[in-house]
Each structure stands twice: as C-alpha cells, then as structure tokens.
Amino acid sequence: MDEAAQVLDLFDTGGKTLDTQLAERTTNRCELLVGDARQILLQMPDGHFDCIVTSPPYWGLRDYGVPGQIGAELTVDDYIADLVRLFREARRTLADDGTLWLNIGDSYTSGGRTWRDADAKNKGRAMDYRAPTPEGLKPKDLIGVPWRLAFALQADGWYLRTDIIWNKPNCQPESVKDRPTRAHEYVFLFSKSEKYCYDWQAIMEPAADPNQKSKNRRTVWNVNTEPYPGSHFAVYPKALVRICVAAGSSKNGRVLDPFFGSGTTGVVCNELGRDCVGIELNAEYAELARERLLRGR
Ligand SMILES: C[S@@+](CC[C@H](N)C(=O)[O-])C[C@H]1O[C@@H](n2cnc3c(N)ncnc32)[C@H](O)[C@@H]1O
Numbered sequence: 428m429d430e431a432a433q434v435l436d437l438f439d440t441g442g443k444t445l446d447t448q449l450a451e452r453t454t455n456r457c458e459l460l461v462g463d464a465r466q467i468l469l470q471m472p473d474g475h476f477d478c479i480v481t482s483p484p485y486w487g488l489r490d491y492g493v494p495g496q497i498g499a500e501l502t503v504d505d506y507i508a509d510l511v512r513l514f515r516e517a518r519r520t521l522a523d524d525g526t527l528w529l530n531i532g533d534s535y536t537s538g539g540r541t542w543r544d545a546d547a548k549n550k551g552r553a554m555d556y557r558a559p560t561p562e563g564l565k566p567k568d569l570i571g572v573p574w575r576l577a578f579a580l581q582a583d584g585w586y587l588r589t590d591i592i593w594n595k596p597n598c599q600p601e602s603v604k605d606r607p608t609r610a611h612e613y614v615f616l617f618s619k620s621e622k623y624c625y626d627w628q629a630i631m632e633p634a635a636d637p638n639q640k641s642k643n644r645r646t647v648w649n650v651n652t653e654p655y656p657g658s659h660f661a662v663y664p665k666a667l668v669r670i671c672v673a674a675g676s677s678k679n680g681r682v683l684d685p686f687f688g689s690g691t692t693g694v695v696c697n698e699l700g701r702d703c704v705g706i707e708l709n710a711e712y713a714e715l716a717r718e719r720l721l722r723g724r
Contacts, residue, residue, distance in 0.1 A: 693719075
C-alpha cells in the first residue's frame with residue numbers, strides 16, 4: 428500500500444486506557460484502510476474477495492465532511508458514474524464466482540431549494556448545498572436512485588440477480604400527508620459471472636407451513652434499523668448484513684466493504700468468522716470503526 432491508504436492497526440492502542448484490555452482480543456479479522464476507495468482499490472489484487480457487502484452514501488443527503496466524498500456530486504448522473512467506476516474496480520478484486528450486495532436508499536428532488544435544512548434528530552442530514560433537480564424531473568419527484576444505479580451497473584457488466592426490499596418496521600415517521608411514509612430501502616444482489624456462490628441454505632427463513640421447517644429466503648426482508656450511539660449517522664443493521672455475508676461467503680472467506688463507515692460489515696465478519704477489508708475516507712469514522720471492532724459489537 429502506498430501513501431494513498433493509511434492502515435489503521437486495530438491492535439495498536441496508542442496507550443489509550445480505553446483499549447488496554449480490548450487490545451488483547453485476538454479475534455479481529457479486519458483490515459481497515461483509511462482513504463479514498465477509488466484509489467485504494469487500484470492497489471488490490473485481482474480475484475481476492477468472495478463478496479462485497481456495502482452501502483454507499485446516498486446522493487445529496489448527507490455531508491460526511493471530507494473532500495472527495497461520494498454522494499456530494501452536483502448531478503445524479505455524476506454520482507452514478509462515480510459509483511459505476513468504483514464498482515468496476517471492485518469487481519476486478521472479486522473472485523469470478525463472487526457477488527456484490529449493495530444497499531441503497533432513494534431521495535426526492537429539492538423543489539428548487541439549494542440547501543438542505545439541518546435535521547435536529549439527524550445532524551448528518553444537514554448539507555450546505557442541495558443538488559439541483561435533475562434534468563427531466565420535477566419538484567417532489569422521487570429520483571429513483573437505486574434503479575438508476577442498478578441499471579447502470581448492469582450495463583457495465585454486472586449480472587443483476589435480484590432486488591431485495593429491506594422493509595424497516597421501525598422506520599422514522601415523516602410529516603408528509605400526500606404520500607405514504609417511506610419504510611424501505613433496496614439491497615441489490617449482483618454477480619460477477621452467470622454462475623456464482625450463493626449459499627441459499629445458510630439464509631433460509633422460517634416457513635408458515637408447520638409441516639415445513641424452513642423455506643428459500645424471500646425478497647422482502649423485515650429488519651429493524653439499529654440505533655448506533657456513535658457519531659456516524661447512516662449505520663446499516665447487523666441483522667441485514669448477516670444475511671448477505673452468510674449467503675455470499677463461506678467460513679474463512681474474504682469480504683470487502685469499500686464504504687466501511689462505522690464498520691458494521693467488519694463486526695459481522697468477526698462474528699461469522701470471515702476476513703474483512705474495510706475502506707473508509709473519513710478518518711474520524713475509521714477511528715470509530717476501529718473502536719467498534721475492538722469492542723466486537
Ligand atoms: C452510508 S455510509 C456507510 C455506513 C456503514 N455501512 C455503517 O454501517 O456504518 C457511507 C460511508 O462512505 C464513506 N465514503 C464516502 N466517500 C468515500 C470514498 N470516496 N471512499 C471511501 N469511503 C467513502 C463516508 O465517509 C461514509 O462513512
């Protein structure tokens with residue numbers, strides 16, 4: 428690794444009392460790289476990972492406070508193009524039978540405003556600009572970011588195998604009165620090749636029929652969001668990530684998350700006995716992830 432990436436040594440406590448005991452943990456199987464995933468991926472070997480499990484920043488919704496952040500592009504097309512390029516490089520690092528599990532949410536056009544108000548409940552939602560309404564859309568239009576991205580990745584060579592609805596039974600209330608409250612995001616399953624590793628038995632779900640113990644996993648997953656007390660504001664739930672990691676890799680397999688955030692993917696990989704490489708641009712979040720991985724939850 429050259430200077431494009433800084434490796435956070437998960438066992439180097441730097442003399443911090445908090446970590447003195449935690450540093451003795453030996454179960455950590457994550458490598459945490461701090462920098463721009465677009466640069467760091469270029470240095471990774473071909474065919475190394477069994478699966479990628481990740482959630483990129485939303486477009487135009489959150490300010491992660493670091494230059495080079497994805498999600499702050501002025502147009503949705505630029506955002507999609509940035510992600511397509513990044514995932515093209517990530518695909519090179521995947522085994523031929525590897526998969527990509529991509530969690531992504533949608534957003535609405537701004538209706539002409541050029542900034543986003545601070546959200547008292549969710550500090551990270553405040554942006555000092557708000558992207559203009561994409562060409563061809565109207566104020567209040569749902570942008571359809573997940574499907575735009577899914578089709579763009581498909582056109583770039585990924586096999587789009589399924590969309591999964593992540594239904595959030597405990598979703599945030601919204602003050603809207605002219606549409607239903609949004610309670611879902613997408614997880615897309617992509618593969619690098621036509622045939623790929625997918626452990627369907629590892630992720631079976633309980634059957635309604637009492638004569639049948641379990642059945643093939645369905646495409647709607649009911650998973651509560653998990654509040655995370657740290658300062659990171661877009662953490663995906665471990666319960667969601669567990670399904671992806673369990674289906675996309677086997678014991679001792681290798682998982683990549685190029686948008687590591689607070690390290691949820693790493694925590695799950697430690698739990699399930701997978702090796703994990705996480706990349707995070709924001710050094711403060713990387714530190715949060717490091718502490719979280721040492722704590723193991
Ligand atoms: C939606 S969050 C990921 C949250 C993560 N799944 C979790 O559970 O904590 C997206 C993350 O991508 C990071 N990010 C944005 N642009 C990046 C880039 N170019 N390279 C690497 N990370 C980036 C942001 O700092 C943010 O932490």
